[in-house]
Amino acid sequence: MEKKEKLPVPRYLTEIFQANPEEENVWELNGRLKCTCGCEQFSLKTYSDLRADGGLRVARYGDGYALVIEAECRMCGSRWLVFDASRHGYNGYVCHEGVEVPDSELKAYHCPECGKEQFLVEIGIELEDPEQFVEDVVIYEPEKYSEEDYVDAFDGISIPVECACCHHKVKDWVCYETS
Numbered sequence: 001m002e003k004k005e006k007l008p009v010p011r012y013l014t015e016i017f018q019a020n021p022e023e024e025n026v027w028e029l030n031g032r033l034k035c036t037c038g039c040e041q042f043s044l045k046t047y048s049d050l051r052a053d054g055g056l057r058v059a060r061y062g063d064g065y066a067l068v069i070e071a072e073c074r075m076c077g078s079r080w081l082v083f084d085a086s087r088h089g090y091n092g093y094v095c096h097e098g099v100e101v102p103d104s105e106l107k108a109y110h111c112p113e114c115g116k117e118q119f120l121v122e123i124g125i126e127l128e129d130p131e132q133f134v135e136d137v138v139i140y141e142p143e144k145y146s147e148e149d150y151v152d153a154f155d156g157i158s159i160p161v162e163c164a165c166c167h168h169k170v171k172d173w174v175c176y177e178t179s
Contacts, residue, residue, distance in 0.1 A: 054112035064099035089178020
């Protein structure tokens with residue numbers, strides 16, 4: 001049997017990102033969040049502005065902009081950082097754009113349909129081309145970045161959520177270009 005090559009999952013998500021079983025695309029990853037305890041239901045906290053359809057968008061914080069998403073496992077209570085625009089993706093990881101937001105500023109997200117706080121979370125990640133990353137970043141800052149860092153400098157992230165109680169889906173809960 002042929003061994004599958006390891007998928008290029010951003011390092012901060014490796015413990016909780018479960019790729020779709022048929023996933024083979026090296027330019028786009030699709031999967032879902034799954035806690036290390038096996039649970040797939042999460043409470044979500046965010047720093048964001050809320051769109052009319054229940055989706056999120058970047059919000060002003062101080063003299064900059066921020067988008068932060070944290071998931072808390074409904075079974076074991078483990079907390080996971082799902083996305084922080086100041087740290088993740090090309091603009092956060094390489095360009096250091098966005099501002100950090102303290103945890104105390106995060107607010108619980110509620111289902112726009114039933115008001116509950118229990119969600120299934122999918123994630124789609126558009127990956128950076130490793131060769132392009134080397135040409136654009138590594139050769140200019142070899143002491144700071146290596147070729148393997150391309151997985152953390154991804155180009156975009158999409159996060160659809162589904163309420164685990166009423167099954168209401170917000171398909172484009174987050175759709176964010178990071179480069």
